[in-house]
Amino acid sequence: MKQSLLFVPTLKEAPKDADVKSHRLMSRAGIIKQVAAGIYTYLPLGYRVIRKIEEIIREELDKIGASELLMPALQPKDLWNESGRWDKYGPELMRLTDRKDRDFCLGPTHEEVITQVVRDYVTSYKKLPLALFQIQTKFRDEMRPRFGLMRGREFIMKDAYTFSETPEDLDRWYKLFTKAYIDIFNRCGLDTKIVSSDVGQIGGDEADEFMVMSEVGEDTITYCDKCSYAANQEHSLLNTGGKCPVCDGTINTAKGIEVGNIFKLGTKYSDSMHGTFAGRDNKPQPMIMGCYGLGISRTLMASVEQHSTENGIVWPKEIAPFKVHIIPVNKKDENQLNLAYEIYNTLKSNGVEVLIDDRDERVGSKFKDADLIGIPFRVVVGKDASELKVEFSNRLKDEKELVLASEILALI
RNA sequence: CGGGAAGUAGCUUAGCUUGGUAGAGCGCUGCGUUUGGGACGCAGAGGUCGCAGGUUCAAAUCCUGUCUUCCCGACCA
CATH class of the missing domain: 3.30.930.10 (Bira Bifunctional Protein; Domain 2)
Structure with missing residues (x-):
């Protein structure tokens, strides 16, 4: 699913009536x-x-x-x-x-x-x-x-x-x-x-x-x-x-x-x-x-x-709304965008529920939203895209590593 | 249902004491500059101040009533 099409109205501040x-x-x-x-x-x-x-x-x-x-x-x-x-x-x-x-x-x-x-x-x-x-x-x-x-x-x-x-x-x-x-x-x-x-x-x-x-x-x-x-x-x-x-x-x-x-x-x-x-x-x-x-x-x-x-949810795997969240850092960089979609398509065709943040937002906002909505696996496609490398994190374990795009399917 | 608190823009809120043009931040629209952790500048749009009545020349502001929401308690899955 493309995030630009998914209705996810995030808020910087919680409504005052929300207490817990x-x-x-x-x-x-x-x-x-x-x-x-x-x-x-x-x-x-x-x-x-x-x-x-x-x-x-x-x-x-x-x-x-x-x-x-x-x-x-x-x-x-x-x-x-x-x-x-x-x-x-x-x-x-x-x-x-x-x-x-x-x-x-x-x-x-x-x-x-x-x-x-x-x-x-x-x-x-x-x-x-x-x-x-x-x-x-x-x-x-x-x-x-x-x-x-x-x-x-x-x-x-x-x-x-x-x-x-x-x-x-x-x-x-x-x-x-x-x-x-x-x-x-x-x-x-x-x-x-x-x-x-x-x-x-x-x-x-x-x-x-x-x-x-x-x-x-x-x-x-x-x-x-x-x-x-x-x-x-x-x-x-x-x-x-x-x-x-x-x-x-x-x-x-x-x-x-x-x-x-x-x-x-x-x-x-x-x-x-x-x-x-x-x-x-x-x-x-x-x-x-x-x-x-x-x-x-x-x-x-x-x-x-x-x-x-307080910064966000971390969904247990089985009930997470999506399993993998792909974040292209700079949409204008063709290497990054292409690699991000390549990973997206590969995961999708393997039956993995994946959300790609294709919005025209700055990367900081994307990270903050991603932290909030808590999809368990995150793939950040950034400056190492030219070497086919991306940052992979398992939010349940709070660890980050630089991996080859081709390895992702095996990691989730 | 008892006790407490709060209703002002989509969200957070200032203003209310002491009545006199309704303000800000975020978000939103346009243009430009930015681009690895919620950017910046300029220009904009957006408000029955919860609702009804009253007092007053004049009410977001004072008074009365009412509705809504949250918290504590009692009750309940």
């Missing part, structure tokens, strides 16, 4: 633009990262046998009355009426819709188990949206639901999703801790959260300094210096961003919404459900929070 690092950087780097409190536009660069995260999720969920569907954001009140949540959910539920004055809400989550879908089609144990997921924009009228993409009123989420015949099968799915989540977050370059949590609004029997350790996190995690014990503080009620409930270690606390949560729902929704199937004895029994959320826009935010300095 990731918000400042994403605003300055042309990743997102705020539209209202907790509502954002994903600009081309940001949307590329979103799609990378989504693809990783699709690959990993495909591996465990979950299939993707897409449910409506707009949902009728009737369905929410079935589960009883129309009245229980409170003002966080975005409610609206259509022209006939019928009540609807914008889905904050999709247990009701998915239960309706599955109960109407799956009527026998022979059709179980089933794992379905979607990637969709969710709506929650937060009392206080904050920290950029951290807590939005509109956000992108992957939500999955499993339907099992037995508790043992639910346990199996729960483990499969746990493993898939670990792989997804690893591939997104995020270091996560799995902590046990309260079941909250969604309800159910058991729940775990995937936390990215960060000072701007809203949750407090208690964890043991010796063993692998970790829990959300609201759940564990432990404090720093306390004794580990599992071993003889000591409890520490740290802030975390919740990027994923998984719940064993049990029969909460299949009971209230008649999600039953004919069992092996031909008697109706409720489907045993699990639900598995993963905040995609929040994962983007957490990743920037973790992989950046």
Whole structure:
């Protein structure tokens, strides 16, 4: 892609409303633009990262046998009355009426819709188990949206639901999703801790959260300094210096961003919404459900929070909007420009996502922008172009070397 | 929803105390000079001073109301 054609509106100064690092950087780097409190536009660069995260999720969920569907954001009140949540959910539920004055809400989550879908089609144990997921924009009228993409009123989420015949099968799915989540977050370059949590609004029997350790996190995690014990503080009620409930270690606390949560729902929704199937004895029994959320826009935010300095982002390889950034120093120097395009074409024809800064900017501005937008590999084509040499840097390792243009493909 | 802060050009902001022609930096347009870390000169464009009412000869400035945004808290994934 030519940078002159890519819409990357970078800013020298961050908008004053951006307070946390990731918000400042994403605003300055042309990743997102705020539209209202907790509502954002994903600009081309940001949307590329979103799609990378989504693809990783699709690959990993495909591996465990979950299939993707897409449910409506707009949902009728009737369905929410079935589960009883129309009245229980409170003002966080975005409610609206259509022209006939019928009540609807914008889905904050999709247990009701998915239960309706599955109960109407799956009527026998022979059709179980089933794992379905979607990637969709969710709506929650937060009392206080904050920290950029951290807590939005509109956000992108992957939500999955499993339907099992037995508790043992639910346990199996729960483990499969746990493993898939670990792989997804690893591939997104995020270091996560799995902590046990309260079941909250969604309800159910058991729940775990995937936390990215960060000072701007809203949750407090208690964890043991010796063993692998970790829990959300609201759940564990432990404090720093306390004794580990599992071993003889000591409890520490740290802030975390919740990027994923998984719940064993049990029969909460299949009971209230008649999600039953004919069992092996031909008697109706409720489907045993699990639900598995993963905040995609929040994962983007957490990743920037973790992989950046005040000067810019350094994307983890797998979610970087591009892999290589080529910067011709002086466009008027034919040697440089030709070599830059030669490298560009070679990389492109080898399937490498590459961005070339072909803009009529001074090189200083190009470097500053490149630092900001954080593409992991950088190729600077400058004064050594006549000898076919360029400066190659791996920004993840912060090293620079002069290499032959022909070597680049092997270095990335 | 309680407490605090802030709304002036695309972004950052000065001016407000003490009412009297709305200023700067960045960005943008044109011309020239520059060209390995956000260049320089000259000439320009761009503003319902959040909105509504009030006081006044006169309001960005004073008063009232309202909307929006951010931060802390409570709540929530």
